[in-house]
Amino acid sequence: MISRRNIRVKVMQTLYALETMEQSNIKPGTATRLLNEKLDQTCQIFTYLLYSVVQVAQYAEIDAQARASKHLPSAADLQVNTKIAGNEFIYQIKSDKGFQVNLEQWKMRPLADNDLVRKLYNMLTATEVYKTYIADESRSKSGEKELLEFIYKEILAKNELFLQHMEDAFLHWNDDEEMMAILVGNYFNKPHLFNFLQLISKEKLDYARELLLTVIDKKEYCLELITPKLQNWDPERIAAVDMLLMEMGVCEFLYFPTIPTKVTINEYIDLAKAYSTPQSGQFINGILDNILKDLEKEALIQKQERPKK
Incomplete structure (x- = not known):
């Protein structure tokens, strides 16, 4: 899932950080700890991006409740379509125990900007793609998947406020941004292949650590x-x-x-x-x-x- 190119970038960054340390002998444990931190952040970014997609989709329910609670709700306020909140891919992400563990372990939830989520949701609902989606009463798997891909590619990944949010939250976001588009797409194509508790395969993790320690040695x-x-x-x-x-x-x-x-x-x-x-x-x-x-x-x-x- 995580590419070898990204692994090489993390090793390079770790080596660069080690060279700035005023130590004559760098212990292997120190080197691998720094590398693991950088690899962890890649996994954190992936988890948070999916969480952001979920947040935008589920805002439909928040919007519907808020509008229905108005003192004098209009007919439109009482008919907000919440179809997207029941998207099967949203349910699959939310019900994944590994995903929930990552959210808790890395304290992802507090990172969310509710005002930004609202703005992104409003941008989504104004698009023709979204209007076509809610007009279709069926729930085809391809239609459900395509809408979430649209949220990521066209709403999140092209929004300057969201990109700035990612840059503020994750130090090396720019290094991972390109690869994340591929990872998120792969997830929606084959979500059953993803283990959130091991987003980097053992083979690539071994390669990363071996490359790092070999260059040092x-x-x-x-x-x-x-x-x-x-x-x-x-x-x-x-x-x-x-x-x-x-x-x-x-x-x-x-x-x-x-x-x-x-x-x-x-x-x-x-x-x-x-x-x-x-x-x-x-x-x-x-x-x-x-x-x-x-x-x-x-x-x-x-x-x-x-x-x-």
Whole structure:
């Protein structure tokens, strides 16, 4: 569910944070604790986004009750359609015990902004998509799913107030935003495959921790391979993120036999473009490619196919 690209970003951020600490020796426990915190936040963001969709959908009942309670309610006030509140996907999310555990454990409910939820709901009810939905008295599974996808993609993900809310609530929201669109879509397609108590698979969790600890452990050796390739570059002008990405790339070459070298290079080029300078992608491509050629000449690259499940 959580992509390897996102895993690499969290490892990079953890390594960067560790380098800012004034400690000569970083204990593995400290490193993995920081990594786990960053991975947890990815899971928190996913949980909160689904909670936000639920909040917007269920506001129909709050709106109906408030309007019916007016001193002199109009006919429209007494006929607010609450069909969306009974959406089967909303029920499935709410009834998931893992989802409820996450809400409590991470204290998600207090993060909600009720005024923002009201505004988002009002935006939704003004759309033709919503009007078509409530006009249809049937409850087709595809129709129920499509409306919730619409709430996320067109109401939440495109609303500046909501995006600012996410940025204020979650430090690394911008790193996860793109992946969340995929995750939320995957959830509505196959909700039964999601375990809220283990949103990151054991395989990817092991990969994250192994990559982090390997880069820390093999840092000196990686620098021995990287430094000679920097002869035409001023080391002080090389971005710290670039150095970390190259160290991660070299470790994947040498110590992660199931990850193809081409995949490694492409992934770190993309990360460099996204998180470092405009020239970093080309720079890292050249350095990693040169190191890879040397390692292949010395027969130090041993790759194998990833086992099929």
